[in-house]
Amino acid sequence: MRFQDIDEDLKQSLFQKIRSSGSRALLHTDNDVEKLTRLKVVDPDGRITLAGGLMLGTYPQQFFPRLVIDVTVHPQDAKDAVGQIRFLDRKVCDGPVPYMIQDAITRVLANLKTIRVVYGAQGFDEAEIPEDVLREAITNAVMHRDYSTFSRGERISIDIFPDRVEIISPGGLVGDRTQQNIAEGKSITRNPTLATLLRTTPIPEQQGVLAEAQGSGIPRMQAGMRQLGLPQPEFSADLVSVKVTLHRHGLLDQETRVWLDQLPNSATRQHRENLTLALLFRLGKATVAELKSALGYDSDEIRQILGHLMAEELIEGLGDGPFQISARLVEHAAVANSGFELTDLEREVFGALSATEQKSIRAIADQIGRSVSSLRPVLRRLVAADLVVPTAPPQSRRRAYLRHTNSHMDEGQR
Numbered sequence: 001m002r003f004q005d006i007d008e009d010l011k012q013s014l015f016q017k018i019r020s021s022g023s024r025a026l027l028h029t030d031n032d033v034e035k036l037t038r039l040k041v042v043d044p045d046g047r048i049t050l051a052g053g054l055m056l057g058t059y060p061q062q063f064f065p066r067l068v069i070d071v072t073v074h075p076q077d078a079k080d081a082v083g084q085i086r087f088l089d090r091k092v093c094d095g096p097v098p099y100m101i102q103d104a105i106t107r108v109l110a111n112l113k114t115i116r117v118v119y120g121a122q123g124f125d126e127a128e129i130p131e132d133v134l135r136e137a138i139t140n141a142v143m144h145r146d147y148s149t150f151s152r153g154e155r156i157s158i159d160i161f162p163d164r165v166e167i168i169s170p171g172g173l174v175g176d177r178t179q180q181n182i183a184e185g186k187s188i189t190r191n192p193t194l195a196t197l198l199r200t201t202p203i204p205e206q207q208g209v210l211a212e213a214q215g216s217g218i219p220r221m222q223a224g225m226r227q228l229g230l231p232q233p234e235f236s237a238d239l240v241s242v243k244v245t246l247h248r249h250g251l252l253d254q255e256t257r258v259w260l261d262q263l264p265n266s267a268t269r270q271h272r273e274n275l276t277l278a279l280l281f282r283l284g285k286a287t288v289a290e291l292k293s294a295l296g297y298d299s300d301e302i303r304q305i306l307g308h309l310m311a312e313e314l315i316e317g318l319g320d321g322p323f324q325i326s327a328r329l330v331e332h333a334a335v336a337n338s339g340f341e342l343t344d345l346e347r348e349v350f351g352a353l354s355a356t357e358q359k360s361i362r363a364i365a366d367q368i369g370r371s372v373s374s375l376r377p378v379l380r381r382l383v384a385a386d387l388v389v390p391t392a393p394p395q396s397r398r399r400a401y402l403r404h405t406n407s408h409m410d411e412g413q414r
Contacts, residue, residue: 001048003033006041007058007096013202014039014056021200039200040193050147051193054097055201061094066153069093069104069138073111073160092155097142097194098204104158105134111160115228115252126228128248129165133224136217137167137233137244139210143195144242146171165246173237226296228252229275251278264312272297276305280315280325284355287321327351345370349378350387350403358391358400 015035018025029035036042041052054060054067061068073089089111093103114125127134141156154170174190189195198210221233229251236243252260256278260266263277272295279294280286286294291302306323309315317323327350342350352367353359361379365372379401382388392399 001053001057001060001063003042003046003048005048005053005058005062006036006056010056010096010098010201010204011036014197014200017200017202023200039197041197049193051191051197054194055197057096059094060096064152066155067147069100069142069156069158071104071107071158071160075162077161077163079159089160097198098201098210101135101138101142101210102204104138105131108134108138108158108160108165112165112248115257128228129230129246130224130228133221133233133246134165135210136221136224137246139198140217141167141169141242141244143191143198144171144174144189145169145191147191147194163248165248167244167246169242170240171242172239173242223296225250229278229295251275251282256281263314270305270308272301273305273309276302276309277314277325280323285317285322285324285357287323289320291321291323324354324356343378345374346378346382349375350382353388353401353403355403358402360400364401 011032015026018039025038026035029038033042033046036052037044037046039052040049041056043049048057053063057063069092071089071091071093072087075085075088089107091103091107093100093107095103108129109127109131112127112129115128138156138158145151145156146154151170156170157166157168159166159168171190174188201210203210218233225232225246231247231250234245234247236245252274259281260269260274260277263269275295276291279291283290288299288302288306291297291306292299295302297305303320306315306317306321310317313326315323316326348368348370349364352364359367361372361375364370364379365375379388379390383390383401387403389402390399391402
């Protein structure tokens with residue numbers, strides 16, 4: 001690669017970014033060659049470095065044709081699934097690293113669904129995996145991959161499946177990083193010059209840079225996924241590659257969204273309130289501490305959310321919990337799911353039951369002030385309608401009952 005193979009626009013934007021940051025990196029340099037040598041884009045012998053060529057070269061793949069990002073959309077949940085269609089979309093992203101990463105992000109986003117979230121009084125359409133999370137994951141793959149001679153024939157692959165996105169980069173974890181401590185926020189890389197250039201070269205036609213190189217990337221990915229109620233990123237590694245898996249469906253899956261849309265004031269409810277409702281819908285009940293751990297909000301914020309939901313009579317609970325979806329909403333969902341009409345006494349019994357706490361017929365009778373004999377036919381009818389689940393055979397003294405809300409909630413409890 002020769003000096004004239006450097007992209008002029010990228011070079012000048014790099015210089016401008018360094019000057020505006022207050023860095024001393026370009027002090028006492030008289031020409032572009034000296035500037036690029038100081039930044040290790042050019043080595044002391046005047047040759048373009050690998051990191052410099054990848055970041056600023058007009059077309060690095062002229063010299064390294066496999067150093068690309070291959071984005072593929074698969075119709076089924078595995079590459080080897082049987083079917084006539086091998087993939088639905090594919091793009092090999094090339095060019096200098098800033099453009100290559102941006103093209104990969106754009107192509108992944110084009111193949112994801114959008115979801116509607118409400119912040120304050122405004123609603124926004126967001127990708128089902130946040131763009132910032134994708135940017136961090138893809139940039140990390142480029143920054144930390146193995147660029148040694150024997151690995152330059154391997155490309156970074158991004159595989160989009162119906163339920164997840166997998167990003168695989170050549171080379172195992174570096175230094176003391178393991179799957180257990182990878183999220184600790186420690187900055188370490190096998191490619192320090194590339195990491196520095198990623199931290200200083202602006203994103204094409206945008207504000208900001210591609211990486212911070214402070215060890216904050218994975219914690220930011222985790223926070224971004226948590227914000228949309230998505231499972232945390234999964235990392236797996238061996239000696240030759242690292243894979244990051246980003247799940248597309250979390251708390252706010254399609255069935256839960258349908259349920260949320262049917263609740264009062266659904267059009268104006270805050271996104272964080274919907275996440276809280278969805279988690280309670282999934283778990284059956286949860287304390288403030290459990291909600292804090294799962295959602296990432298502080299305790300005061302959780303209590304504020306719970307206060308709003310209780311004011312709307314959507315949930316029930318006291319103090320720091322546990323809290324659960326109100327019996328009125330659970331009953332509505334169960335009846336709608338089964339097509340079963342409840343009598344007044346059946347409604348009273350159903351409301352006394354819990355989806356997670358077993359109750360004997362004696363406990364139910366004491367709670368609602370009815371006789372045990374009057375509840376036996378009621379419970380038989382509710383069990384037959386699949387609205388209540390017995391925990392033991394009819395003859396057992398240990399027989400108790402759980403509220404069987406609907407298939408979605410039951411699956412979440414299992």
